[in-house]
Amino acid sequence: MKMDLPPLAQFKPRSEYRPQYGDYFVWSGWFSTWHGVVINYDQAEDEISVIFSGVPFLLFTMDEAAQKKDTKKLKLDKVRKAGNGKFAIQRHDEAQNARIWYI
Numbered sequence: 001m002k003m004d005l006p007p008l009a010q011f012k013p014r015s016e017y018r019p020q021y022g023d024y025f026v027w028s029g030w031f032s033t034w035h036g037v038v039i040n041y042d043q044a045e046d047e048i049s050v051i052f053s054g055v056p057f058l059l060f061t062m063d064e065a066a067q068k069k070d071t072k073k074l075k076l077d078k079v080r081k082a083g084n085g086k087f088a089i090q091r092h093d094e095a096q097n098a099r100i101w102y103i
Contacts, residue, residue: 010093010100015080017089017102019048024090027052035059039071046076 025036035056040049051071053059062070079087089102 006098010096010098011103012100014082014087014089014102017076017080019076020091022091025050025052026088026090028085028087036072039067041076047073048076048079049073 019038019041021038021040023038025034025038027034027036032054034052034054036050036052037059038048038050041047042049049071050073051059051062051067053062053070079089084103091100091102092098093100
């Protein structure tokens with residue numbers, strides 16, 4: 001009996017992204033890539049607060065002072081409409097028990 005493998009990755013367009021606490025962000029520029037975690041979404045201002053670091057290890061081991069220093073606020077509209085490859089967001093979808101990439 002041969003079983004089909006599940007898809008390697010599931011994805012949705014960034015235009016459908018709705019921020020949640022703990023979403024994993026990847027922000028790519030010309031010469032660097034930053035990794036981040038969503039810590040807040042201000043619906044009134046339509047802004048996401050993300051702690052960024054150049055290396056995921058440092059992101060998850062920062063003290064509170066470093067977290068405050070490396071927190072950036074991003075307009076949700078700019079994240080959704082950014083060019084391809086600038087942002088990628090990963091979230092664990094509880095309903096499907098799978099990781100979803102917003103690209």
